[in-house]
Amino acid sequence: MAVVNSVRPNSTPLLEVRGIVKNYPGVLALDRVHFDVRCSEVHCLAGENGAGKSTLIEIIGGSYSKDEGIILIDGNEVEFSSPKHAQEMGIAVLHQDLPVLPFLSVAENIFLARQPKTKLGFVNYSEMYKRARRWLDIIQADINPQTPLGNLSMARQQLVSIAKALSLEARVIIFDEPSAVLTSVELERLFEIINSLKQEGRGITYISHRLEEIFEIGDRVTVLRNGRLVGTELIRKINKDTLIKMLVGREIVETTGEVIKKDKGKKRETVLTVKGLNRSGVFKDIDFKVDRGEILGIYGLVGSGRTELVRSIIGADPLDEGEIYLYDQKVKISSPKDAIKLGICLAPEDRKRQGLFLGKSVQENITLPSLKKLKRACFLNYKKIAGYASVFVKKMKIVTPGLSQKVRFLSGGNQQKVVLAKWLGMNLKVFFFDEPTRGIDVGAKEEIRNLIRELAHQGKSIIMISSEIPEILRLSDRIVVMYSGRITKELSRDEANKEKLIAYSMGVT
Amino acid sequence: MKKESVQLLKQRVAGLNLGRYLALVLLIGIASFLAPGFLTLRNVMNLLRSFSFLGFISIGMTFVILSAGLDLSVASLLAFSGVIVALMQHWGIYLGHIDQLSFIYPIPFIFITVLVIGSLMGFVNGLIITKLKIADFAVTLGMMVFARGMAYAISGGRTIFGVSAANQFMGRGMIGRIPFVAFLLLFSIVVCSIVLRYTVFGKNLYASGENPEAARLSGINPALYKITVYTISGFFAALAGICMAGRLDLGEPRVAQGWELDAIAAVVIGGTSFAGGQGSVVKTIVGVVIIGLIRNILSLLGILPAPQQMIMGLVLLSAVILQSLGSRKRD
Numbered sequence: 001m002a003v004v005n006s007v008r009p010n011s012t013p014l015l016e017v018r019g020i021v022k023n024y025p026g027v028l029a030l031d032r033v034h035f036d037v038r039c040s041e042v043h044c045l046a047g048e049n050g051a052g053k054s055t056l057i058e059i060i061g062g063s064y065s066k067d068e069g070i071i072l073i074d075g076n077e078v079e080f081s082s083p084k085h086a087q088e089m090g091i092a093v094l095h096q097d098l099p100v101l102p103f104l105s106v107a108e109n110i111f112l113a114r115q116p117k118t119k120l121g122f123v124n125y126s127e128m129y130k131r132a133r134r135w136l137d138i139i140q141a142d143i144n145p146q147t148p149l150g151n152l153s154m155a156r157q158q159l160v161s162i163a164k165a166l167s168l169e170a171r172v173i174i175f176d177e178p179s180a181v182l183t184s185v186e187l188e189r190l191f192e193i194i195n196s197l198k199q200e201g202r203g204i205t206y207i208s209h210r211l212e213e214i215f216e217i218g219d220r221v222t223v224l225r226n227g228r229l230v231g232t233e234l235i236r237k238i239n240k241d242t243l244i245k246m247l248v249g250r251e252i253v254e255t256t257g258e259v260i261k262k263d264k265g266k267k268r269e270t271v272l273t274v275k276g277l278n279r280s281g282v283f284k285d286i287d288f289k290v291d292r293g294e295i296l297g298i299y300g301l302v303g304s305g306r307t308e309l310v311r312s313i314i315g316a317d318p319l320d321e322g323e324i325y326l327y328d329q330k331v332k333i334s335s336p337k338d339a340i341k342l343g344i345c346l347a348p349e350d351r352k353r354q355g356l357f358l359g360k361s362v363q364e365n366i367t368l369p370s371l372k373k374l375k376r377a378c379f380l381n382y383k384k385i386a387g388y389a390s391v392f393v394k395k396m397k398i399v400t401p402g403l404s405q406k407v408r409f410l411s412g413g414n415q416q417k418v419v420l421a422k423w424l425g426m427n428l429k430v431f432f433f434d435e436p437t438r439g440i441d442v443g444a445k446e447e448i449r450n451l452i453r454e455l456a457h458q459g460k461s462i463i464m465i466s467s468e469i470p471e472i473l474r475l476s477d478r479i480v481v482m483y484s485g486r487i488t489k490e491l492s493r494d495e496a497n498k499e500k501l502i503a504y505s506m507g508v509t
Numbered sequence: 510m511k512k513e514s515v516q517l518l519k520q521r522v523a524g525l526n527l528g529r530y531l532a533l534v535l536l537i538g539i540a541s542f543l544a545p546g547f548l549t550l551r552n553v554m555n556l557l558r559s560f561s562f563l564g565f566i567s568i569g570m571t572f573v574i575l576s577a578g579l580d581l582s583v584a585s586l587l588a589f590s591g592v593i594v595a596l597m598q599h600w601g602i603y604l605g606h607i608d609q610l611s612f613i614y615p616i617p618f619i620f621i622t623v624l625v626i627g628s629l630m631g632f633v634n635g636l637i638i639t640k641l642k643i644a645d646f647a648v649t650l651g652m653m654v655f656a657r658g659m660a661y662a663i664s665g666g667r668t669i670f671g672v673s674a675a676n677q678f679m680g681r682g683m684i685g686r687i688p689f690v691a692f693l694l695l696f697s698i699v700v701c702s703i704v705l706r707y708t709v710f711g712k713n714l715y716a717s718g719e720n721p722e723a724a725r726l727s728g729i730n731p732a733l734y735k736i737t738v739y740t741i742s743g744f745f746a747a748l749a750g751i752c753m754a755g756r757l758d759l760g761e762p763r764v765a766q767g768w769e770l771d772a773i774a775a776v777v778i779g780g781t782s783f784a785g786g787q788g789s790v791v792k793t794i795v796g797v798v799i800i801g802l803i804r805n806i807l808s809l810l811g812i813l814p815a816p817q818q819m820i821m822g823l824v825l826l827s828a829v830i831l832q833s834l835g836s837r838k839r840d
Contacts, residue, residue, distance in 0.1 A: 314726075316725065316726060335725070335730060336725055336726050336727070336728055337725075337728045337729070337730055339728075340727075340728035341728075346726055348723075348726055353720070353722060353723070354720075354722050354723050354726055355723055355726070356720070356723060357716055357719045357720050357723060357724075357786065358719075358720075359719055359786060359787060360715070360716070360719065360786075364712070364715075364716075368712065368713075368716055368724075368727050368729075369727045369728050371709045371712055371713070372709055375709065378708060379703070379707040379708065380706075380707045380708065380709065380712065422727070
């Protein structure tokens with residue numbers, strides 16, 4: 001099915017790879033994959049987690065070596081010896097987790113290892129700032145080149161990376177899931193920039209899990225599955241269903257519009273109430289409540305204080321002022337431990353850094369908070385532990401060769417299921433989910449959404465942060481919108497729609 | 510599914526790190542070849558005893574390194590404990606009775622006091638590290654210098670000769686033909702292994718060592734674990750100090766110079782990861798034995814201490830390099 005419909009059949013691609021094979025012990029990560037980027041096009045790369053997208057771009061970016069196949073630039077064969085070499089050949093990869101030096105200034109990050117020098121060989125700061133300013137102006141980024149990079153939001157850090165790619169005179173720019181850390185508005189801004197880069201004749205590769213984005217920005221799309229090329233298609237010639245079929249190899253109907261009606265008439269018991277929460281410089285005057293069996297969505301741009309808010313509520317970060325009530329009882333939560341004792345947990349935003357022990361087994365990750373229940377006298381009962389873990393592996397449909405598999409080797413979706421699984425057996429009442437479906441494949445996303453619904457159905461109270469508007473609209477009973485540390489609006493399910501969420505999250509009142 | 514379970518089995522075998530056991534067997538082979546008397550019961554028991562002192566502080570160090578910390582103060586705490594245990598049996602030293610034993614109170618209480626003091630100093634390490642958020646390295650470096658200084662200060666820099674029979678038994682005593690310290694070490698290994706594998710404390714310690722933030726969000730207080738491991742490390746340093754004083758029959762502020770580095774080396778050669786959250790006490794003891802054997806073999810070969818040190822350095826470097834290569838392959 002590997003039919004290549006090129007945008008301009010006669011032009012030589014800026015970058016082309018042919019028959020790339022990459023082997024890891026036990027896994028064939030890439031199996032004879034072809035891919036090319038022409039000038040003035042956005043070529044999307046799609047595939048479930050573990051499909052081989054990252055491996056492919058690491059090879060194109062010179063970070064990994066390939067086992068077989070060739071790389072052509074302007075039709076000439078090249079062999080990348082290092083990321084720097086690939087950079088010199090005009091290829092820039094903008095990684096998902098941007099590798100930055102947070103204490104250095106924006107300009108120093110842009111000109112890392114190639115700082116302009118004075119005649120005496122010292123760093124010429126004024127020249128460096130001037131040049132950085134010029135590149136930032138090209139993409140109309142209003143960023144002071146002298147600020148430490150770590151002070152900027154993720155979205156603005158991404159703009160800096162783009163400026164850096166331009167300064168390197170990159171002709172092929174690869175975006176690795178940029179939307180994972182961006183909110184809708186920031187994403188639209190990014191698309192404008194990508195379009196202007198395209199007009200200038202650069203070739204863009206755009207990797208994303210989100211289908212809407214692929215259809216909005218892409219000219220062509222290449223789909224990988226299990227390391228194999230499924231096909232390359234012109235975007236205007238296919239529709240969403242075709243693409244999903246290519247992606248998963250089985251049919252999944254993405255039920256974006258479908259909404260499940262709740263029995264609205266019944267008065268439900270309020271479980272969690274927060275009043276006047278305050279943390280100086282982060283969020284202010286936060287009030288909300290969640291009922292039994294309710295899903296409360298929190299929507300806001302990155303930097304609106306949403307993640308910080310939930311972290312403060314569960315005691316992971318400090319809280320300056322405010323009251324928290326559980327069933328009308330005032331409670332004091334000064335650490336996540338307190339929160340868990342009260343029946344409140346958080347599945348954090350960054351699963352690898354905050355949610356998982358990557359070097360530990362599936363079993364150890366799932367059972368960690370419940371170990372106290374799995375003892376005989378003072379000692380752990382490994383039979384019980386294995387039994388407990390396997391119950392939740394089955395329930396969550398975690399795909400793993402065994403309970404002793406290290407979590408590091410699982411795919412993103414399965415890792416996220418492990419994060420959630422560890423809370424399920426603890427009889428908790430309130431669940432905070434921070435971006436529960438970020439960066440995982442379509443199938444796993446659906447399973448996790450179903451789980452969240454099921455929890456609510458069982459009478460749990462759910463507070464869910466999500467940057468994906470369709471997801472939050474579909475799952476939430478109510479949505480609060482945050483803007484710059486405040487709740488600007490509360491919307492019921494019937495009132496909420498995409499336009500309102502965007503407007504309120506940008507501070508429109 | 511079958512293929513996957515084979516893969517899992519392979520992973521598990523790789524996880525055992527058979528290399529270091531192979532090295533152990535090899536070393537024993539070399540040693541018995543070089544010195545025919547090596548494998549006699551007597552020599553083995555002697556070796557066992559000489560391993561034990563380093564063994565104790567290496568157990569403590571294992572706990573600390575599991576929590577992603579580093580304790581440089583163990584050797585100084587050992588020396589300090591040796592000095593106070595001797596001093597408490599020579600209370601009269603301040604009155605001028607140099608060579609007479611004079612107990613401040615009955616010997617079991619002396620032991621307990623010294624163990625408590627050692628644990629407390631470890632506790633202080635942990636407290637400063639967690640409450641003031643200062644690097645483990647810096648705090649224990651300070652404690653290392655301080656404890657060694659205290660050992661000199663309270664002894665006036667002198668060696669305190671002679672300890673009681675009970676104390677001598679701790680370091681030299683035999684039960685049957687096996688040294689008492691070896692029993693004590695074995696007991697410690699068993700208890701610590703059980704604690705690490707079969708208690709909630711152990712599991713939570715591994716978790717907070719590997720990823721403190723994830724541990725915190727799972728309801729664990731990593732600071733508490735950090736303080737505890739430093740206390741444990743202090744306890745074992747004090748225990749080693751008491752036994753050492755018994756073995757030498759004296760309290761000496763200069764003992765165990767540089768042993769903190771040997772203990773760290775033993776942990777690393779044993780295969781406990783510096784990043785925290787991975788390793789075991791048994792592994793560390795294998796490391797202790799490997800270090801001890803290499804020293805023993807080099808001495809049998811008649812190599813002088815200075816080149817011995819050099820060779821130990823090379824061994825440590827190659828162990829670290831091999832480990833890094835091994836883990837890279839597995840990931």
